[in-house]
Amino acid sequence: MNIAIASGKGGTGKTTLSTNLAHYLAGTGRQVVLTDLDVEEPNSKLFLTGEVVETRREVRMVPTWNKEACQLCGACQTTCNFHAIVKIGTEIMIFPEMCHGCYACSELCRAHALPMEAVEIGTMTVMKTENFDFIESRLDIGQEQAVPLISKSIALVDSRYDTEVIRLFDSPPGTACPVIEVSKQMDFIILVTEPTPFGLHDLKLAVETMRHVGTPFAVVINRDGIGNADVEDYCREEHIDILARIPNDRKIAEVYSSGGLAYIGHERMTQALELVSEHIRGLEVRA
Amino acid sequence: MKEIVVISGKGGTGKTSITASFGVLGAGNTVIADCDVDASDLHMLMNPQNTREEDFTSGAVAVIDQDACVHCGRCSRVCRFDAIPYIDDRYEVIPLDCEGCGYCAKICPALAIKMVDQVVGRVFYSDAKTGAPMVHARLHIGAENSGKLVAKVKREAKAVAMEKGYDYVLVDGSPGIGCPVVSSLTGADVVVLVTEPTVSGLHDLKRVHQLVRRFQIPTACIINKADLNSEMTQELKTYLEANDILHLFDIPYDEDFTKCMVEGKTVVEIPGSRYHEIFEQGWRLLI
Numbered sequence: 001m002n003i004a005i006a007s008g009k010g011g012t013g014k015t016t017l018s019t020n021l022a023h024y025l026a027g028t029g030r031q032v033v034l035t036d037l038d039v040e041e042p043n044s045k046l047f048l049t050g051e052v053v054e055t056r057r058e059v060r061m062v063p064t065w066n067k068e069a070c071q072l073c074g075a076c077q078t079t080c081n082f083h084a085i086v087k088i089g090t091e092i093m094i095f096p097e098m099c100h101g102c103y104a105c106s107e108l109c110r111a112h113a114l115p116m117e118a119v120e121i122g123t124m125t126v127m128k129t130e131n132f133d134f135i136e137s138r139l140d141i142g143q144e145q146a147v148p149l150i151s152k153s154i155a156l157v158d159s160r161y162d163t164e165v166i167r168l169f170d171s172p173p174g175t176a177c178p179v180i181e182v183s184k185q186m187d188f189i190i191l192v193t194e195p196t197p198f199g200l201h202d203l204k205l206a207v208e209t210m211r212h213v214g215t216p217f218a219v220v221i222n223r224d225g226i227g228n229a230d231v232e233d234y235c236r237e238e239h240i241d242i243l244a245r246i247p248n249d250r251k252i253a254e255v256y257s258s259g260g261l262a263y264i265g266h267e268r269m270t271q272a273l274e275l276v277s278e279h280i281r282g283l284e285v286r287a
Numbered sequence: 288m289k290e291i292v293v294i295s296g297k298g299g300t301g302k303t304s305i306t307a308s309f310g311v312l313g314a315g316n317t318v319i320a321d322c323d324v325d326a327s328d329l330h331m332l333m334n335p336q337n338t339r340e341e342d343f344t345s346g347a348v349a350v351i352d353q354d355a356c357v358h359c360g361r362c363s364r365v366c367r368f369d370a371i372p373y374i375d376d377r378y379e380v381i382p383l384d385c386e387g388c389g390y391c392a393k394i395c396p397a398l399a400i401k402m403v404d405q406v407v408g409r410v411f412y413s414d415a416k417t418g419a420p421m422v423h424a425r426l427h428i429g430a431e432n433s434g435k436l437v438a439k440v441k442r443e444a445k446a447v448a449m450e451k452g453y454d455y456v457l458v459d460g461s462p463g464i465g466c467p468v469v470s471s472l473t474g475a476d477v478v479v480l481v482t483e484p485t486v487s488g489l490h491d492l493k494r495v496h497q498l499v500r501r502f503q504i505p506t507a508c509i510i511n512k513a514d515l516n517s518e519m520t521q522e523l524k525t526y527l528e529a530n531d532i533l534h535l536f537d538i539p540y541d542e543d544f545t546k547c548m549v550e551g552k553t554v555v556e557i558p559g560s561r562y563h564e565i566f567e568q569g570w571r572l573l574i
Binding site: 008009010011012015040041043046047079081082100101102103104107108139141142143144145146172173174175176177178180184196197198201202205208209212213226227228250253254256257258259 | 296297298299300303324325326328331346347365367368383384386387388389390393394402426428429430431433434461462463464465466467468469483484485486487488490491494495497498501512515516518519540542545548549551
């Protein structure tokens with residue numbers, strides 16, 4: 001089962017929930033793999049210890065110009081809808097960061113002067129922690145597109161872990177294309193929010209996104225007790241399940257700040273994880 | 288005219304609350320631009336009025352004329368994004384998966400595929416509660432091109448500043464290091480990084496700063512929740528010093544920020560607030 005931990009607003013506790021939940025579930029004897037898909041700013045690894053068993057450089061395909069073969073017809077420039085290829089005088093310039101990898105310029109070039117070549121975009125790291133597997137995807141600085149690396153990471157998990165394993169995915173924030181890419185491939189999404197005006201506003205956007213993609217979801221409220229009751233009211237009106245509430249507690253923030261797992265020795269946070277875990281069991285039974 | 292861009296790498300560090308506070312202090316000669324287009328929250332603290340809005344069109348999506356289609360399947364085979372599956376005896380475009388490259392339309396022998404422009408967002412022009420002009424935007428669910436919408440918001444904010452003779456454009460950027468962030472940084476005169484003394488805060492600051500460095504823009508940093516973890520705060524300061532980043536000021540871990548947010552206010556608007564002077568001094572250093 002693929003379960004993503006997502007949120008509209010950044011900094012609501014996605015990574016806190018992902019890492020603590022993975023550790024908790026594994027502690028109850030479940031087989032778990034956690035994948036950090038927040039490829040622009042991956043943080044989960046900071047909270048885990050273990051042995052790195054594999055690192056892979058990941059690539060995507062972009063065109064390169066073969067000057068000798070090129071007849072300078074300029075068709076590539078009109079073919080590319082992303083303005084990633086420009087003909088200037090007798091030169092063809094390629095802007096790889098604008099390229100979406102559609103292959104149109106390359107395959108439609110009559111002179112075969114634009115062969116596709118791999119460019120490196122990031123690193124995937126596979127790690128064995130004490131009781132679960134962890135995969136991190138990390139975009140190279142300067143690479144602007146997160147989606148190709150995200151889809152490769154999900155494909156890797158799909159190919160290596162069977163469906164009995166609880167596959168958790170720490171998702172990127174927001175509602176734009178990286179989040180859509182993750183949501184499309186999930187069985188269930190946990191939206192983490194905080195009970196504040198910003199939290200509510202961005203939760204509504206996230207809910208809209210999930211409904212648009214069609215993936216079932218529920219909410220976990222983090223920093224419960226701060227702010228106001230508007231998030232609770234909204235969820236009730238919209239018939240959205242609130243799976244658990246993680247209390248607003250400076251102690252949790254302190255443990256987080258130094259890279260610890262805050263649920264250990266924290267009764268109310270452990271109870272919150274137990275509630276989430278029960279919900280996951282229910283989902284599995286129904287599946 | 289000077290453009291000041293506030294970004295954070297990590298989400299939830301207080302970027303928007305801090306931007307809004309500067310916005311209130313600079314009200315007489317600053318145009319405000321919210322470039323966090325897929326989770327824009329700034330308007331909740333700036334209470335924009337007299338809003339004029341318009342659609343933002345960018346990119347395209349393939350549409351198949353089923354009557355003209357000859358079912359050859361070439362579109363489906365060339366599509367690298369698996370966006371044209373064969374369902375119920377017809378080739379159908381899945382808009383969420385379509386990247387808008389137009390390859391299918393170019394090779395369709397029946398000329399049955401059209402690329403239709405997409406409205407991907409909405410841009411709002413208004414007056415903030417302080418009287419300052421404000422531009423913000425909303426990316427539609429599932430839309431691509433967040434980078435282009437960011438560029439549009441910045442362009443419009445600059446145009447307003449030119450037209451009305453304002454000296455500064457203050458930009459609330461987006462989290463991460465991907466295309467919207469790169470768009471936010473393009474053309475900036477000063478960058479303010481907002482961080483927090485946590486393992487994630489430090490990690491994300493380093494990554495986003497590596498990106499900022501490529502633009503060679505003078506950079507300042509605000510450490511929020513500075514008293515949460517004094518060791519981490521020290522590490523942050525060491526990093527700032529080693530990298531020629533101006534340490535603007537610290538903000539303590541203080542739930543007053545959330546209380547203000549609930550009231551739709553910034554901390555500098557609270558009479559007698561100790562933050563007024565801190566922000567005032569910081570703002571003077573930035574401009």
